[in-house]
Amino acid sequence: MDRGQDCSTTEEWAAYRRSILAGRYWISPDGPRPRWKHDVFSRLLRVFGGVLRLTPLLARGVRNSLDLRLTELELAPKGWPAAFDGYRILHVTDTHLDILPAIAEAAAAMLDGIEVDLLALTGDVHGWARNPIHQSVEPLARALGGVRVRERRLAILGNHDPVEMIAALEPLGFETLVNRTTALVRDGVTVHVTGLDDVHDFYSLAARRALDARQDGFRVALVHSPEMADHAAAAGCGLYLSGHTHGGQICRPNGRPIFTQLVRCRHAASGVWRQGDMVGYTSPGLGVSPPMVRFNCRGGAALITLRCGENDR
Numbered sequence: 308m309d310r311g312q313d314c315s316t317t318e319e320w321a322a323y324r325r326s327i328l329a330g331r332y333w334i335s336p337d338g339p340r341p342r343w344k345h346d347v348f349s350r351l352l353r354v355f356g357g358v359l360r361l362t363p364l365l366a367r368g369v370r371n372s373l374d375l376r377l378t379e380l381e382l383a384p385k386g387w388p389a390a391f392d393g394y395r396i397l398h399v400t401d402t403h404l405d406i407l408p409a410i411a412e413a414a415a416a417m418l419d420g421i422e423v424d425l426l427a428l429t430g431d432v433h434g435w436a437r438n439p440i441h442q443s444v445e446p447l448a449r450a451l452g453g454v455r456v457r458e459r460r461l462a463i464l465g466n467h468d469p470v471e472m473i474a475a476l477e478p479l480g481f482e483t484l485v486n487r488t489t490a491l492v493r494d495g496v497t498v499h500v501t502g503l504d505d506v507h508d509f510y511s512l513a514a515r516r517a518l519d520a521r522q523d524g525f526r527v528a529l530v531h532s533p534e535m536a537d538h539a540a541a542a543g544c545g546l547y548l549s550g551h552t553h554g555g556q557i558c559r560p561n562g563r564p565i566f567t568q569l570v571r572c573r574h575a576a577s578g579v580w581r582q583g584d585m586v587g588y589t590s591p592g593l594g595v596s597p598p599m600v601r602f603n604c605r606g607g608a609a610l611i612t613l614r615c616g617e618n619d620r
């Protein structure tokens with residue numbers, strides 16, 4: 308299991324994911340890495356969270372976590388088809404609403420009445436593995452209740468999402484892409500959307516194969532972390548949407564993240580970035596990981612309007 312297994316069936320994929328959870332290594336695109344390092348980091352964060360509880364900073368940090376921003380972006384990736392000019396995507400990620408459920412009400416107020424063509428949910432709906440899954444999915448339904456989606460709701464899994472999240476998201480209208488591609492069609496023109504399973508911890512050759520499969524027409528990659536940016540650009544994707552980093556969640560006063568939780572492609576840790584001809588966006592995410600505070604960094608969602616570039620008309 309040095310570079311990720313070749314999961315040909317859903318059963319093989321689910322078994323592979325569970326074997327990683329039971330093992331001592333996470334698997335990323337560059338190979339396995341020992342889990343103990345992350346376990347030590349998590350313990351240190353718990354100590355930090357315990358210290359925060361003794362200070363007024365905890366209340367301030369939680370208030371910051373509830374202070375969401377709707378980021379409105381207009382992107383014109385090279386080759387975006389004229390038939391899709393003005394196409395609107397609501398990009399939501401890293402909701403983790405079982406950790407801080409009050410974010411659901413703040414999100415519902417922010418998103419109420421928004422109309423989009425596509426709702427893209429790029430993983431980490433869940434937070435703590437020991438919490439039942441409904442504790443993250445039910446508040447997500449409240450958060451998204453006022454959004455009008457004209458066409459598709461597409462989701463992918465994050466590193467905190469169990470296999471069971473796929474079925475849990477179905478009643479909310481989501482189709483979860485696990486290392487496969489779906490087509491958006493307008494006026495006979497097709498945009499291909501490839502959604503990967505999380506690659507930070509659960510990379511498999513199936514993810515790479517889905518990315519490398521030849522598709523004629525514009526290609527969008529939905530990947531929980533930006534750690535496939537180089538591979539996606541090389542495969543011909545023109546747009547890449549991701550999360551995972553929480554924008555750092557706790558940042559320096561200049562807004563730069565202290566930790567990104569990335570093992571590669573660190574240039575793509577937050578905001579809009581480029582990789583060759585591909586445009587990428589890494590969202591700060593709606594929710595938080597423990598400790599459930601934000602400093603010098605706000606969470607939220609992105610409303611993305613896609614424009615056909617002048618040279619593409």
Ligand SMILES: [Fe+2]
Pocket residue numbers: 401403431465467551552553592596
């Ligand atoms: Fe996350």
